[in-house]
Amino acid sequence: LKKLTDAESAFSVASVKEKINALPAADEVTTANKDAIEAARGFYDALTDEEKAKVAPETLKKLTDAESALAVATANEAINALPAADEVTTANKDAIEAARKAYDELTATQKKKVSADNLKKIETAEKALAAAVEKSVKTVTVNAKTVSAKTLKAAVAKAGGSSKYVKTIVLGKKVKKISKGVFKNYKKAKTLIV
Numbered sequence: 001l002k003k004l005t006d007a008e009s010a011f012s013v014a015s016v017k018e019k020i021n022a023l024p025a026a027d028e029v030t031t032a033n034k035d036a037i038e039a040a041r042g043f044y045d046a047l048t049d050e051e052k053a054k055v056a057p058e059t060l061k062k063l064t065d066a067e068s069a070l071a072v073a074t075a076n077e078a079i080n081a082l083p084a085a086d087e088v089t090t091a092n093k094d095a096i097e098a099a100r101k102a103y104d105e106l107t108a109t110q111k112k113k114v115s116a117d118n119l120k121k122i123e124t125a126e127k128a129l130a131a132a133v134e135k136s137v138k139t140v141t142v143n144a145k146t147v148s149a150k151t152l153k154a155a156v157a158k159a160g161g162s163s164k165y166v167k168t169i170v171l172g173k174k175v176k177k178i179s180k181g182v183f184k185n186y187k188k189a190k191t192l193i194v
Contacts, residue, residue, distance in 0.1 A: 013054045016043045020063045029069035037066045072113045075102035079118045088128035096125050137161025143172025148179040
């Protein structure tokens with residue numbers, strides 16, 4: 001029985017080594033290698049500590065290097081898929097946030113492997129998105145007892161917009177009083193809903 005167990009263990013270790021050695025070199029890793037890299041990691045993690053000790057350090061390094069390269073490739077791919085800043089709309093919000101998250105999750109060493117152009121692309125996309133969101137807020141709801149310049153400005157800020165784009169202002173049920181001149185900075189606001 002021990003011989004069978006030893007044979008199974010040796011087979012498991014050999015299979016893991018084979019999966020890791022089949023991975024591309026770190027400088028050749030792309031997102032197309034994701035499944036193979038994750039599978040190799042899964043098989044390695046399933047080994048016992050005794051079996052893991054039989055995997056050579058250079059073999060394990062190949063796996064960790066591939067994982068690191070995959071993280072960089074994933075971030076670069078997400079950034080490269082972003083539209084040019086002048087084409088960004090609010091529909092790109094999830095993609096821009098995912099690209100930023102992928103970049104932010106990189107280590108300092110990995111971030112050095114993201115080009116300055118890609119970093120600039122994500123930053124300009126974020127700025128363009130902020131402008132697109134600001135322009136998209138057309139309706140604002142104020143639900144304060146007194147509608148003042150301060151409470152209206154806070155409602156616009158909470159909605160992520162700017163006074164220059166608001167077209168409709170909705171007054172909530174709590175509103176009892178409207179301060180004089182409160183709407184003077186809302187030039188495009190044509191509708192007031194009470």
